[in-house]
Amino acid sequence: GQSLEQPSEVTAVEGAIVQINCTYQTSGFYGLSWYQQHDGGAPTFLSYNALDGLEETGRFSSFLSRSDSYGYLLLQELQMKDSASYFCAVHTGRRALTFGSGTRLQVQP
């Protein structure tokens, strides 16, 4: 089976940088995705890493190390609207993602 570990909660201040880590155990690993979910809303896609290294999309970056079974999501220039839950998810080739339990990010003024 698959398992993913990520911190349950992170708090940061507006304008700061925050890193949300994700470690995973799985067979048949194809890639790692990140999703954002605001309270009461649906998850929305943020980024995908299939290869080692950093992917940057605006204020958000995602990193993957396949040898360490580890990835992280980096959020820069935090804004109040970034307060949400963030989920890492592994692609295993079964064509349906397995999600972590989520990290709740609270951005304080």
Place this chain on the structure above:
Amino acid sequence: NAGVTQTPKFQVLKTGQSMTLQCAQDMNHEYMSWYRQDPGMGLRLIHYSVGAGITDQGEVPNGYNVSRSTTEDFPLRLLSAAPSQTSVYFCASTKSANSPLHFGNGTRLTVT
């Protein structure tokens, strides 16, 4: 562009009742899946489909049935509702195994 449409948005059932949660997508995606999300938890995969006529079980399939007779529709049936099935249910679709998932807005189900 509707994307993924789930109905109903809210539903209350009594224990033992059955119902079908509807999911439709208009993006011609081959892959569709159903997840449930309990408070403070991640999304757990119930069933998924890689194309019309093909379905497979996820992590928590017990108590649920699915079918995929068309590319567009992927309904989830609760056979005999139980309080443990109180949850938010999300349907998602994607065009390929490594493409982003597109989620519906969810169905909030309460079983009393």
